[in-house]
């Protein structure tokens with residue numbers, strides 16, 4: 001059987017939901033349907049998740065929420081009315097939206113998580129009603145009843161392993177189960193969400209839990225392309241890629257599939273098929289444990305992400321100083337800050353962070369405490385930091401990829417701040433300035449994909 005996830009773009013309107021319904025009806029194997037909140041209907045539109053964030057903020061700051069509540073209700077009303085769903089089924093959805101501020105929350109972080117999660121929760125209830133009305137044997141399944149228990153981090157939860165045994169009890173369901181993506185519950189029964197885009201993670205968790213033959217992830221592109229299609233016109237489509245390739249690429253900016261969603265897929269060895277709701281006949285991209293070694297190109301994909309920042313430290317004879325790294329890492333640990341990479345030279349060290357973790361106050365505290373602990377000659381944070389990643393299993397067996405990439409970047413006048421080749425040899429990472437990121441991706445694409 002298959003687990004099938006529809007992203008916000010596939011559920012943005014009643015017209016889109018009609019396509020979703022046809023896709024589910026077309027294959028009896030499609031038993032577990034994971035849904036996101038309604039997404040953007042057109043460029044410049046607002047996702048329901050972002051409307052709910054606005055609603056939560058206004059609630060926290062005791063501002064007037066009338067307009068945003070109406071906008072959210074209108075999104076669900078358009079979908080419901082498009083399928084003639086009875087008012088008796090729509091009214092509880094509208095009332096839940098209105099009553100979100102009146103529920104008890106431990107603090108504002110849980111309030112925010114619960115507001116956000118209702119984008120998916122109410123959409124799954126609505127989609128289940130539409131499916132049932134269309135004659136499918138379908139019903140809503142809440143993550144709590146599915147047995148999904150997550151860590152107590154309201155906006156960045158991780159699944160707890162014992163959940164998989166609970167989910168396994170839902171294998172071989174004779175009904176179509178419509179499950180909201182993006183959130184689950186901590187051990188105290190409070191709602192916690194995954195990070196943004198996290199409905200992909202729910203789909204992968206359910207796929208592993210019920211041991212699905214395939215996890216189909218429906219979105220709005222015909223395939224995963226070698227580069228973000230907003231940067232290059234008609235880029236090469238990737239037919240097959242490995243889990244490791246996709247994990248590196250999604251980490252570095254391929255927003256089409258969440259990097260954390262690869263972990264349950266790898267653990268359960270579930271092949272993922274990214275497909276287009278608007279062209280379900282197109283084969284899409286397969287992500288699996290191994291792929292044919294032969295490929296037209298030495299590189300599978302090129303990605304960049306600007307969501308990083310770095311802390312640079314310089315001190316002469318740093319390489320001889322025992323405990324230098326430990327002292328810094330202890331300070332980071334005390335502040336609950338994780339780091340992404342830490343390339344070093346003989347006299348200097350760069351620590352790269354996910355910049356969402358840092359605030360100006362925290363940066364000030366870290367700078368002061370690290371200065372007091374290790375007395376660097378120079379220390380500063382920079383936010384003008386992007387990571388550029390060249391990824392491909394075939395790179396391992398080829399000589400000269402690094403020199404071709406560096407030459408292409410140099411010819412485009414792109415300054416390299418950092419270079420790092422992972423031990424697995426399937427990726428090369430460059431640190432570059434944000435302003436160079438798009439041009440760098442295009443330069444590498446032209447070098448490796450233009451014949």
Ligand SMILES: Nc1ncnc2c1ncn2[C@@H]1O[C@H](COP(=O)(O)OP(=O)(O)O)[C@@H](O)[C@H]1O
Nearest residue numbers: 007008009219220221224225227228254255256
């Ligand atoms: N390499 C890539 N290949 C395909 N799409 C990509 C790539 N990198 C970024 N994207 C973007 O990802 C989008 C799909 O992801 P997302 O917006 O999260 O969809 P959904 O609403 O289905 O979850 C595409 O429309 C495209 O703009």
Ligand SMILES: N[C@@H](CC(=O)OP(=O)(O)O)C(=O)O
Nearest residue numbers: 007008036049196197198199
């Ligand atoms: N709706 C959530 C979760 C999600 O996965 O959405 P989408 O499938 O539209 O990327 C978000 O916007 O983050």
